[in-house]
Amino acid sequence: MKVEKIVLRRMKMKLKSPFQTSFSTQYDRDFIIIEVHTAYHVGFGECVVSWAPYYNEETVITAWHMLEDFLIPLVLNKEITHPGQVDEIFSPIRRNNMAKAGLEGAFWDLYAKQSGQSLAQALGGTKDKIEVGVSIGIQEDMESLFQLVEQYLGQGYRRMKIKIKPGHDVEVLFALRKRFGNVPMMADANSAYSLEDMDVFTKLDELGLMMIEQPLGYDDIIDHAKLQAKIKTPICLDESIHSCEDARKAIEMGSTRVINIKIGRVGGLSEAKRIHDLCQQHNVPVWCGGMLESGIGRAHNIALTSLPNFLLPGDTSGSSRYWEEDVVDPEVTVSANGTIEVPKGPGIGYTPVAERLKKYTTAEKVFTVK
Structure with missing residues (x-):
């Protein structure tokens, strides 16, 4: 892969509705798109950071700094034959995983396009379709939550992930179970609890939830x-x-029986695949989490989820769940039976639309090979 230039785009897209978790409410997505250009192909990656360091320590500003001053200079003038080399080149730099993942993902897309494969094939994926669920943020009232669950069940989503926080947990989930019966449902706490909240967990144990995601400390x-x-x-x-x-x-x-793999959180597709393989060896099912991605990041998630040990529905919902207009064509769509087709075309299988990328770009920088 003889790189000619790398382009950074700081992007801002307005969410169709606010998304509330235990630690913040998002109204817009502020993130970074990375393009890696050769003479004949362009690879696209998405750095799934947020504007503030609530989910992890990275922000759009810190990720831009890492990409501009450290990560891009490390790969710009090197001959890269496989994206796994990018992962190795970045290994001396600690953390900053979302910045690393965005750039490595662009090289994976580029590699797949140059080798005439879909990204799923390049990763070793085996599925033609992936099962998907939906993540529902904290709502102001129960009726709003009921309406959303009804809407998403009607659209075919196979699992409801309900965000919870202290004081907004047991009653909410019991009410949902009473209203919707045995609908596959899980709770996501985003590290909002401690062992002192054992009474909450013993009550939730009565509900037959698929899982409780990250109930305790974010580093525990x-x-x-x-x-x-x-x-x-x-x-x-x-x-x-x-x-x-x-x-x-x-x-x-024995800390976990299920693992959520997010490409950005773990530093890229190479590491995500290693985690998948390890979990498969230990009979620990995995699923793909979401970070409110645009269609570019969503496409990477779809390709990753085509690996065989992604046994539970992930968070990769359709573009229309979050955006009035996505940056890819076609937009990501979910079928009536709650699945997404894994693209068979080269690379990510979705085409980023130049006009839309430009429309949502708030800052841009181009790096050229010297």
Whole structure:
């Protein structure tokens, strides 16, 4: 892959409705798109940072700094034959995983296009379709939540992920179970609880939830092991898992029975695939989490989810769930049976539309090979 230039785009897109979690409410998505250009192809990646360091330590400004001053200079004048090399080149730099993942993802897309493969094929994917669920933020009242669940069930989504926080948990989930019966449902706490909240978890144990995602500290695996030993509902780790090594330790300690793999959180597709393979060896199912991506990031998620151990519906919902207009053509769509077709065309299988990219770009910088 003889790179001629790399383009950074700071993007801002307005969400169709606010998205509230236990730690923040988002009205817009402020993120970064990376383009890697050769003479004949362009690879696209998405850096899924947010404007503030609430989910993890990275922000749009810090990721831009890392890409501009460290990561792009490391690869700009090198001959890259496989995207796995990018992962190796970045290994001396600690953390900053979302910045790394955005650039590495662009190289994966480029590699797949140059080799005439879909990104799913390049990763070793085996599925033609992936199952998807939907993530529902904290709502102001129960009727609004009921309406959203009805809407998404009608659209075919196969799993409801409900955001919870202290004071907005047990009653909410019991009401949903009473209203909708045995609909596949999980709770996502985004690290809002501690072991002192054991009464909450024992009550939720009555609901037959698919899992409780990241109930305790964002960097913890010890207390999660203590909690998992006391409840029957599977614990799914998200924020605690930044690498394959983290996943190994969590599995060995009994901290988790399910792992959410987010490409940005773990530093890229190469590491995501390693975590998938490790979990498959240990019979730990995985699913693909979402970061309110544009169609570019969504396409990478779809390709990753085509790997065989993604056994649970992920968060990769259709473009229309979040955007009036996405930046890719065609937009990502969910079928009536709650699945998304895995693209068979070269690379990510969706075409970024230049006019739309330009429309939502708030800053741009071009890096050329010297």
